[in-house]
Amino acid sequence: MSTATEARQRFKAMGRVRPRFWRMQNVRRMVQVAFLLLFLFLLALTVYPLRSPVPVDFFFRADPLAVLSTFIASREVIGALIPLAAVVLALTVVLGRFFCGWFCPMGTLIDLSDRFLVRRNRRAAGAKGFPQVKYYILATVLVSALLSAQLAYFFDPFGILTRTVVWVLVAPVTLLGRAVTGSPWVADWAPSLTQIPFIPESQPHYRMNLLAALLFAGILALGLVSRRFWCRNLCPLGALLALFSGWGIVRRQTKADQCIECHRCDRECKMGAILPDGHRYLARECIYCYNCVSVCAPAATSFPITLRREGFETATDLNRRRLLGFAGLGVLWAGISAGDIGAKKVGNSPIKASSPFRIRPPGSLPEEQFLQKCVRCSLCMKVCPTNGLQPALTEAGIEGFWTPILVPRIGHCSQHCTACGDVCPTDAIQPFTPQEKKYLFIGRAYIDRSTCIVWAQDKKCLVCDEHCSYRALHWKVVDGLRRPFVNEYLCTGCGECEAKCPVQPIAAIRVTTLGDLRHLTREAQKRFYERHLEKEE
Amino acid sequence: MNRREMLQWLGLAGIAVVAGCSGRGTRQSEGTQKPLDTARAEHQKKVGNVVAVASQGSVREMVERALRPLGGMEKFVRPGDTVVLKPNAAWLRTPEQAANTNPEVVAAVIDLCQKAGAKRILIVEHTCDNPATVCFEMSGIRKVADAAGAVIVNANAEGMYRPVSIPGAKVLAQTQVVRDVLEADCFINLPVAKDHSATRVTLGLKNLMGVVWDRQTWHVQGLHECIGDFALAVKPHLTIIDATRILATKGPKGPGEVKHLNQVIAGVDPVAVDAFATTLFGLKPDDIGYIMHAHKLGVGEARLNRLNITRV
Secondary structure (H helix, E strand, C coil): CCHHHHHHHHHHHHCCCCCCCCCHHHHHHHHHHHHHHHHHHHHHHCCCCCCCCCCCCHHHHCCHHHHHHHHHHHCCCCHHHHHHHHHHHHHHHHHCCHHHHHCCHHHHHHHHHHHHHHHHHCHHHHCCCCCHHHHHHHHHHHHHHHCCCCCHHHHCHHHHHHHHHHHHHHHHHHHHHHHHHCCHHHHHHCHHHHHCCCCCCCCCCCCCHHHHHHHHHHHHHHHHCCCCHHHHHHCHHHHHHHHCCCCCCECCEECCCCCCCCCHHHHHCCCCCECCCCCCEECCCCCCCCHHHHHCCCCCEECCECCCCCCEECCCCCCHHHHHHHHHHHHHHHHHHHHCHHHCECCCCCCECCCCCCCCCCCECCHHHHHHHCCCCCHHHHHCCCCCEEECCCCCCHHHCCCEEECCCCCCCCCCCCHHHHHCCCCCECCCCCHHHHHCCCCEEEECCCCCHHHHHCCCCCHHHHHCCCCCEEEEEECCEEEEEECCCCCCCCCHHHHHCCCCCCCCEEEECCCCCCCCCHHHHHHHHHHHHHHHC | CCHHHHHHHHHHHHHHHHHHHHCCCHHHCCCCCCCCCHHHHHHHHHCCCEEEEECCCCHHHHHHHHHHHHCCHHHCCCCCCEEEEEECCCCCCCHHHCCCCCHHHHHHHHHHHHHCCCCEEEEEECCCCCCHHHHHHHCCHHHHHHHHCCEEEECCCHHHEEEEECCCCCCCCEEEEEHHHHHCCEEEEECEEEEECCCEEECHHHHHHHHECCCHHHHHHCHHHHHHHHHHHCCCCEEEEEEEEEECCCCCCCCCCEECCCEEEEECCHHHHHHHHHHHHCCCHHHCHHHHHHHHCCCCCCCHHHCEEEEC
16 A cells, blocks of 8 residues: 555544644735735825835835845945845845745735636646746846846836836825815815825826736736746746745655645645645745645645755756846847937936936936936835826936936925935935925926917916025016016926916926036035025125 | 625725715805805994004914904804814915914914804915925914814815806906805905015915915916906905015015014905005005905905004
C-alpha cells in the first residue's frame, strides 16, 4: 500500500475538522484589509490644509521600486526614502515575499476582484503563466532609469492605484457626498454634515480619468486568465521583491506521510507557485497567503521557521536573450523620451521647447531633475486645493507624461498653500514655505490685448488686479482709460488672474513658462526678487 | 431575507436617499426674498433715513451704540428667527490685513442676535479665494462662529442657489442667489469698508456679490450697473459697515495700507449707509457708480443732505 493511500485512510478516520477562525489565512486577510483602509485613509487625508499624523506618502516610501528607480534616474540618494524601503527589502530577505500577499493594497484589490471572477478563472487557477516577464519588465524599467528616463511609474502598483483613486474614484465619492452634504435639507437637519473635510468643496476634475480607469479595469480583468495575473506575471515591484526573497527563513513544508495527494494546494495556489507534485514550490513566487495551509484538509502543509532546502526552488528560469531584449526596450524608451521634441532645449538655455503651458508647481526642481524624480504618484494633484494641478499629456513631452502641471484656467496656485511640496515623496517638488512663494517664479502672466475687456472694449474691468495675491498688476492711463500691465518682477505665475478672468473661454490674461526661474537656486531666486524690489523703490 | 434581497433593498434605499437629498429640479424654481412682517416693515420705513455712526468704546460697544438710533436689534430680530449674516470673508487674509470683516464685529452681531432670540444664525459667504474653508479660518470668522454656535454656510456650490428675476433692472435681468438669504427672516449685511480697484470703494452693496453665484459676468456686463440692479432684488434689512479699520489702498485683497478709523456705521437703507461711508475715503457718493445707479433706481437715498446722520 502506498503512503498516500494509508494517509487517505487515516484522514477518513479523523472525520471533519472545522477550520479555526484565527488561522493564518484569516489573519492575513485582516492585515490586507487594514492596509487597504490605511491606504485609502491616507489618500483621504491628502487634502489642504494637511493635518495627517502619518506622512501621506507612506506607501511610496515603502515602495522599493519607486525609490530605487528614482535613486538611479536622478543619481541621488534621498535620505528620507531609505528607511521604509530598506525595512521592506530587509524583511523580504529574512521572511520572503510576504509584502505582496499581506500589505500591497493593489494585491488586496486584485484578490477581492478575483473572488468575483473566480467562477471563470477556477479552471485557470492551475495555470503557471509566464512569471519571468515581470523580471524583464523590471529590467526595462531599471535600464530606462539608468539613462535617466523614469518608466517605473507606469508599472508601479502604488502609482497605478493612487492615480486610479485620485483621478477616477474621488469623483463619484464627491458626487455622492455632495449630493447628500450639499442638500438644503441636510444643512437644516445637521449643519455639521455640510463640512465633512474628506469631501471636496466642489467636484474635482482630472484629465486622463478614463484612461486611468481603463488601465486599472484591465489589470483587474486579467483575473479572468488566472488569479493574481498582474502580481504573478507583470508587476516589476513583485519582481524586485522576488529577487530578494530566495533566502527567507519561513519555508513551506509538507509532510509526505500525511499528504493525501488531493492536489488542491497546487491547483488553488493563486500565484501558481506550487509545482504539480504538491511538495516543491517556487520560493520567489510564494507570497505567504497561507491558502495552501487552509485547503490542506489533513493539515500536511505548514510554514515553519527553517532553512531546509527540500522543495524550496529558487530558480528564476530567466532567458538571457529575452532579458537583454527587454533591457533594450528600456534603452529605446529612454531614447524616445530624449528624442521627443518636448525634450529639446532652446539654445543653451535651461528652457525646454515643450509647451509654453508646462507650468510646474512652485518649489519644483529644474526641469531635467524634476523629470528624473517625479514618480507620477498624483499626490500633489490630490492635495492641490484649487484642482489646478493636472497630469500633463503632451505639455512636457513624452518624458513628462502624467507629470503635474498647473492649469490656471482650472485652478491657480493658492498663495498660502505649500501642500504639493509637503506631500511629494521624492522631493521633485521641494518643500517650500508660504513666505518663499513670492519669489519662486513658475511662469508669468501676459495680457492678451485683443480679448481683454479693458484693452479691446474700453470697458472697466479689474478682476485680475482684484484677485492678484502679489499685487503684480499696475495701471497706466492709455488713450484716456486706466489699463492693466503685468509687473514682471512681482508676478509669480500663480495664475490666479487667469483662473478668475471673466473673459471666456480663453482668459485674456494667461500664464506661460516665460519667467520660470526654477533653473536658479532658491537663494538666487530670492536675490533676483529682492534686487528688483530695491530697483522699484 | 437573503443576501441578494438585502442588497436590493439597500440599493433602492440608497438611490432614494441620494435622489431625495439632491432634489434637482424642484429647487430650481424662481425665488424672491421673504417679505418682512408688517411691524418690521413699518419700522424699516420709520428709521429709513437714519445712518448711525459709532466711534467710541470697544468694538462690541460700538456695534451696540450704532444700533441704538435704529431701535436696537430687537426691532430686526424676533424670537425664533433664522438670521443670515453676510460678512466679508472672501479672502485668504488675516484680520490685521483688513480685507475681511473684523471677526469682533461679527461676534458682537451674533451675540446681539442671540440676545434678541434668534433661533439659527447662518453666516453665508461665497468666497473669492479658494479654498473657502481656509478663508473662513484665516479671516477669524470660523472661530467666532464656532464659539457662538453660528453655522457657516460655505456657498461654493451651485446647488445652494436659486434663480431670482430682477424686474426694473437696467442690465441684470436675472441672477442666482443663495437660498438661505432668500428664506431668512432677517438678513444683515456686514461689509468691511475698503478701497477697491474696480469700483474705487467696496461697501455694503458691493459686499452682496458674495451671495451671488455667477458674478464673473457682472464684470463683462458692467459692474456698477449690476451691483445697483441687484439691490432691487435682495435688500438687506440691516447694514452694519465695519470701519474699525479700513483697507485704504490696494483693495479689495491687499495687502495695502490699513487705517484704524475705529468706527461702526449702521442703517437700514443700504444706499444711504454706503453713501455716507464714501466720506471715510474722502469721496462723495457721486464718485461711486453703483451707489448712484442704485439711487436712481429708487433703492435708497444717496444725497447726504437728505440723511439723518446720527453720531453716537
